[in-house]
Amino acid sequence: MKKSLLMILMMVVIAITAMGCATKGDLEKVQSQQMMTGAKADQAAQDAQAAKASADAATLKAEAAAARAENALKMAEERERIADEKAKMADEKAMLADEKAKKSDDTFQKSMRK
């Protein structure tokens, strides 16, 4: 009887142990899966961060390019304004020179009378 109880007990222990091993394996599997998931999650997070950083960098780059373009336009407008002013001053100078020459010519013509 004792022997049969002992046998039964041993079988139960072995079964429980086996069940425990199976559970441990599952646990390890789960743990492993969890680790993998965690790693994947980390990777995904990192990727997301990298993508965000990249997007931010691209945005910055685009903004910088836009700023440079605007600056270039402003400078071109300024140059055009300066050129217009110079042309206007040159025209005024030429007009004054023409007026002076015409006045001289009129004075000279008068001096040629008897």
Next chain:
Amino acid sequence: MCRVIDLSRLCSRLLPIAVFIVVVSLCGCATTKSVREEYQPSAEFSVAKGDDVIGRLAYITLEKGDTLPDIARHFGLGINAVSAANPGVDIWVPEAGKRILLPLSFILPDTPRKGIVINLAAMRLFEFKGDIESIEVFTYPVGVGTEERPSPRGQMYVDHKVVRPTWHVPASIAADHLKKGDPLPAAVPPGPENPLGEYAMYLSKPGYLVHGTNKPASIGLRATNGCIRLYPEDIKKLYANTPVKIPVRMVNQPYLLGQHNGVVYLEVHAPPEDIDTIEFDRMYARLKSIEKEPGRKLDWSRVKKVLAEARGVPFPISEIGNGRGIAEPVEFSHPTELYGRPEVPELKKDAWSVLAADLPDEIDAVRLAAMINHQGPQIPARVLSNNGSYRVIAGPFRDAKEARDAVKRLKIDLEIDGALIEPVRKK
């Protein structure tokens, strides 16, 4: 099998060929280089029957110190003609190196080709000699009357001629001079102060003359009191060539149409803002009539351009199909000396002079000095630079009186307040 080439023999054969090529190339360069001719002054032209255009256009490149009045006189032109043919060129300080057009081609006025014809609009006199089969024309630039005292139009003749005339001052002119503070005597004897110059031809219309001048720079200007002025060298020739009683016709034809070698030319002397309606309509009617002639095709866009520019130069306005037109313009070499250019003597410390102006701008100073130099009689003047400004100094004058007279003339004629500069006294 290899062939041995004797290089020395090859070179000796190639050398003459190379020399030949070099010589031909140089000849080619010589022919493509423009040839400049020397101007041969001549006021005389032959006019073929049915022909209306005489002369030939020319170009010249200006040198430093040239003025358009000096260029005009040397080439037998009036200042108006040179200036109109070269719009935008400064009369007194033109750019050295500038190539300008000499309008040495003219369309004859639309009048009988007999005696003297003066086209007031073109400021040019034509004297016709010969008969209908063979006509010679002598042509000279002239100065004409002002707007207030215009030259008369119409038919008259040369009544009499005088060498070294006395100028009997008309009352109206005497009054004008008195107003300016420049009283004139009743008569001005022959000499440098006489505005008639050395020769005068009195016209049948009283008070009007064709005469010389003591102001050569006035030829091509509307500056007389109605008389016709010529350069001294031109009146001398005209006087010798012109008999008394020769008919003189004065017309005002600003739009001249003429034909030469099958091509129709238009010459315009009135700018668009100064249109003479009657003459314009007359010209237009003639153009329409010419257009109706068989084989004629007028370039109306060209007509408009010539009218707008009014350069006083004959331009072709009909297609030069079978017609050859006038010869291509010639390039003149710049003369060593320009005839009649005022000489400017050296300033002397022991002579009187006059400070005419002290100007910041060199061009203005050079212009003023040129105008003073071209007064009649001449007042010599030059520009001296002085610490960033430019002084126009007139002189040298023999004595204080001569210097004061110059100051007076500068004030009356050019509205300049000159300052006497005393000579440096020797110690």
